[in-house]
Each structure stands twice: as structure tokens, then as C-alpha cells.
Amino acid sequence: MTEATRQPAMLEARGITLKFGGVTALADISVNIGQQELVALIGPNGAGKSSLLNVLSGFYRPSQGSVRFDGLDIGHLPVHRVAQTGLVRTFQGTHLLPNMSVLDNILVGRYMHMKSTLTTAFFYYPFAHREEIAQRAIAEEILGFLELEHLRHQKVGTLGYGMRKRVDLGRALAMEPRMLLLDEPMAGMNGEEKEDLARFILDIRESRQIPVVLVEHDMGVVMDIADRVVVLNFGRKIADASPVAVQQDEHVISAYLGGKA
Incomplete structure (x- = not known):
């Protein structure tokens, strides 16, 4: 054993x-x-x-x-x-958002950890601004871990299949x-x-x-x-x-x- x-x-x-x-x-x-x-x-x-x-x-x-x-x-x-x-899972298909950037797809995985509401985000209150900076820092760390930082602003739909699967893994990691x-x-x-x-x-x-x-x-x-x-x-x-x-x-x-x- x-x-x-x-x-x-x-x-x-x-x-x-x-x-x-x-x-x-x-x-x-x-x-x-x-x-x-x-x-x-x-x-x-x-x-x-x-x-x-x-x-x-x-x-x-x-x-x-x-x-x-x-x-x-x-x-x-x-x-x-x-x-x-x-307890977080991925699926056989990637189910990513193809018209959004790699960074934004990773940030989707941070949703359940965010405290800002639609209102605070729309008016961009200081709390929402600070939270966005903190969440982006976490997403950037994941991009570095998975060696995706050079693709952060590229649309996911333009990536090859292997890279999309890596982004999918990154989104799962973003959920902590x-x-x-x-x-x-x-x-x-x-x-x-x-x-x-x-x-x-x-x-x-x-x-x-x-x-x-x-x-x-x-x-x-x-x-x-x-x-x-x-x-x-x-x-x-x-x-x-x-x-x-x-x-x-x-x-x-x-x-x-x-x-x-």
C-alpha cells in the first residue's frame, strides 16, 4: 500500500x-x-x-x-x-466560452468566491475594484502555473484542442x-x-x-x-x-x- x-x-x-x-x-x-x-x-x-x-x-x-x-x-x-x-469536476467536453479571453474564462471559475453584486460591479465601487484586482491576481497565478500567460488575452475559440483542455483545467483550479x-x-x-x-x-x-x-x-x-x-x-x-x-x-x-x- x-x-x-x-x-x-x-x-x-x-x-x-x-x-x-x-x-x-x-x-x-x-x-x-x-x-x-x-x-x-x-x-x-x-x-x-x-x-x-x-x-x-x-x-x-x-x-x-x-x-x-x-x-x-x-x-x-x-x-x-x-x-x-x-469537490470540483471537469467534463469530457471543455464547455468554455469561446468568444472570451483565456483570462476571462479562468475568472469565470472565481465566480462563487466573489462578493460583489451586479449593482456594486456596475457602479464600480471601491470594494468591487479591490475585489477585481484580487481575483485577477489569482487568475494570473493560475495562468503562470499552467504556462498560459502568453495566451491570457487570446480568445479561447482560436486555441487548439489541447490548449483549450488546459484552460478548462485552469478554470477548475480557479474554484479552489x-x-x-x-x-x-x-x-x-x-x-x-x-x-x-x-x-x-x-x-x-x-x-x-x-x-x-x-x-x-x-x-x-x-x-x-x-x-x-x-x-x-x-x-x-x-x-x-x-x-x-x-x-x-x-x-x-x-x-x-x-x-x-
């Missing part, structure tokens, strides 16, 4: 079952995420990976089971309240996450872009002390950066172990990695 797995769980999902009519998307899944872990969630298409992230982040309500984040029961909270607890749930952040990227994003994800976990749950299909990336790998197949958890152990698990080999059990 790694040091992270010996620590108390920051996120605890117990007995998660999710049904859509007669279809069971998730069946009795339990998973813990430690305070310093980088956990990869893998499985074939349709295995239930995104559905599990949707349950954890409040977008889906499970038919059965519970979700606790840092001791707080968040299973009944609306999505924005889950985000306010510090205590844990990040990343849904296929490297999908559609070339090898160099994947290496860059993998480096930033490791830096987020190590230098910012933010645990990460990562849905990813690239097994090379998963085996290189994950502390632990959780494997789903047809909505059920079939493995939860180190990358090396998962590579040697017969059920995983049969279901996902290829070969015969």
Missing part, C-alpha cells in the same frame, strides 16, 4: 447503485479516495465511469448508497453546493478545489499534449496537495502517474489496486486490457 492509501479517506462512496429505468448503470460500488492520492478510474466504454463521477459530484442522485466528502454527507446536496465544499474529478482530460490529445497535461496533473497533486480522480483510457498515462487504479466493468467494480497489480489481474485482463483470463 502507498502512504496515501493508509491515510483517512477524504471521499467515501458506499454501496452506490444507479438505475435508469430497468438499466443498472452502477451496482453496489464502494470506493475511497485518500487525502493525497491520484486515483485512475478505468474500464471499457459504457462501464459506468462518467456515471460514477456524476454521482460523486452531485449531477446524479444514486438509487442506493451514500457519498461523504471530508466527513460531510453530500449525497443530498445540489451541484453548486457540492462544488462549494471543494480540495479534490479534482477529471473526466477524460486527455481525450483527443496528441502525445506531446498528453505529456504536458500529465505533468500539470502531477504538479497539482504534489505541489498544491490536491487529490485527483482521473478517468482515462490511455493505459500508458494511467500506469505512469496513478497511485491506485479502480476498474469498472458493466457498472461493477472488478479491481481496486496498484497499477502493477491491476495489470496482472486476470479479470481486468479479460475485461479491458485484452487477452484471456
Whole structure:
């Protein structure tokens, strides 16, 4: 076991079952995420990976089971309240604002931390002015961290896909996450872009002390950066172990990695 797995769980999902009519998307899944872990969630298409992230982040309500984040029961909270607890997620698509600059897209992630109202912002009261300066400083720090400062004033819609995904990660960081749930952040990227994003994800976990749950299909990336790998197949958890152990698990080999059990 790694040091992270010996620590108390920051996120605890117990007995998660999710049904859509007669279809069971998730069946009795339990998973813990430690305070310093980088956990990869893998499985074939349709295995239930995104559905599990949707349950954890409040977008889906499970038919059965519970979700606790840092001791707080968040299973009944609306999505924005889950985000306010510090459990922040990204999606497979970027959902950015293409006609706004990179800097302004990062600032969107600061919205829930802003105190100014529409009125104070419109009249540009001193408080609103000071808050804008403070929020821009935070956004600039994130741009520097993700090496995007040279693109701060460029419209997001003019960027390549890899850079847009990096901006999407920056917007998530702007929300001040205590844990990040990343849904296929490297999908559609070339090898160099994947290496860059993998480096930033490791830096987020190590230098910012933010645990990460990562849905990813690239097994090379998963085996290189994950502390632990959780494997789903047809909505059920079939493995939860180190990358090396998962590579040697017969059920995983049969279901996902290829070969015969």
C-alpha cells in the first residue's frame, strides 16, 4: 500500500447503485479516495465511469448508497453546493466560452468566491475594484502555473484542442478545489499534449496537495502517474489496486486490457 492509501479517506462512496429505468448503470460500488492520492478510474466504454463521477459530484442522485466528502454527507446536496465544499469536476467536453479571453474564462471559475453584486460591479465601487484586482491576481497565478500567460488575452475559440483542455483545467483550479474529478482530460490529445497535461496533473497533486480522480483510457498515462487504479466493468467494480497489480489481474485482463483470463 502507498502512504496515501493508509491515510483517512477524504471521499467515501458506499454501496452506490444507479438505475435508469430497468438499466443498472452502477451496482453496489464502494470506493475511497485518500487525502493525497491520484486515483485512475478505468474500464471499457459504457462501464459506468462518467456515471460514477456524476454521482460523486452531485449531477446524479444514486438509487442506493451514500457519498461523504471530508466527513460531510453530500449525497443530498445540489451541484453548486457540492462544488462549494471543494469537490470540483471537469467534463469530457471543455464547455468554455469561446468568444472570451483565456483570462476571462479562468475568472469565470472565481465566480462563487466573489462578493460583489451586479449593482456594486456596475457602479464600480471601491470594494468591487479591490475585489477585481484580487481575483485577477489569482487568475494570473493560475495562468503562470499552467504556462498560459502568453495566451491570457487570446480568445479561447482560436486555441487548439489541447490548449483549450488546459484552460478548462485552469478554470477548475480557479474554484479552489480540495479534490479534482477529471473526466477524460486527455481525450483527443496528441502525445506531446498528453505529456504536458500529465505533468500539470502531477504538479497539482504534489505541489498544491490536491487529490485527483482521473478517468482515462490511455493505459500508458494511467500506469505512469496513478497511485491506485479502480476498474469498472458493466457498472461493477472488478479491481481496486496498484497499477502493477491491476495489470496482472486476470479479470481486468479479460475485461479491458485484452487477452484471456
